[in-house]
Amino acid sequence: MPPSNSPAAKTERLMNLVMTLLYTRRPLSRARIRETVEQYRLAPTDEAFERMFERDKEELRELGIPLATEEISAGWEDEPGYRIHARDYALPQIRFDADELAVLGLAARAWSHATLAAPAATALRKLRASGVEPDDEAFAFVEARLGTSEPAFGPLFDAVLAQAPVRFGYARPGEEAATRHVQPWGLTSQSGHWYLTGLDTDRGEPRVFRLSRISGKVTRAGKPGSYAVPADHDPVAMIRGRREGGRLDLVRLRVQSGSGNALRHRGIETAGDDGWDKVELPYSDPGDIAHELASYGASLIVEEPPAVRDAVITVLRAGADAHEEVGP
Structure with missing residues (x-):
């Protein structure tokens, strides 16, 4: 052949x-x-x-x-x-600061959810071969084993790149799934969940969609390049704006030195002298942030509040139970 x-x-x-x-x-x-x-x-x-x-x-x-x-x-x-x-x-000596390491880890985390997993792994191997360690704890320890990858990620990722309209079933909590027609603008990870931002053409308004609430297949509903993403689009600000009016609390963490760069970037960091640093991070829902924190495994300790600590323990126990069911 x-x-x-x-x-x-x-x-x-x-x-x-x-x-x-x-x-x-x-x-x-x-x-x-x-x-x-x-x-x-x-x-x-x-x-x-x-x-x-x-x-x-x-x-x-x-x-x-x-x-x-x-x-x-x-x-x-x-x-x-x-x-x-x-x-x-061989690559020359490469040095990255904390923000750049966080971006590398986030990129690999994103690619691990889709068909780009193999190229992402190859790129990370090359970086490690040159002495660079991306901040990849957030996907290497727990997340991939908890089954958090979303089936909708791949087709939505392609649609964002192609600027192609899509349609999919979407269900808000306590509601029946309904078909939505969307012009995808961006995909962003926040608090352990993936979100799609875009224009809901049925409502004529920008909307945010959580990928875990998408049901059925994502299908193309128009030609590639048939719309333009607004030049001032900020997906992170759009997601945060969706939660306006909700109260934000602080979770207090102890993070092992050299780990958790993505958390440090978003929170308030206080260096420690025992190999562990204190990080305060805003959050809106214990269940949402628990999955993200659990993915750091032994590199992170939740000091307070108890609601977040208990939610993280629940996620970790679910992961351990899933491994026991599968067996060696």
């Missing part, structure tokens, strides 16, 4: 080629590369392999990957060998 030409197959082929040339101790001939990289081995003819390999070489160089051409040995006459030197491929 000839190799697939899909974008995913091409990406996998390029990654296999890079890994092969990066970890070899000596230059590899074309024949050896064809034997090693599975997608090349499946090429139906020598000509098909040659065309594929030439295109891949050019693409790697356009991406800035230092593909070196070297002499293999005297016995190979004029045939060149190929390799990638680790010293040229």
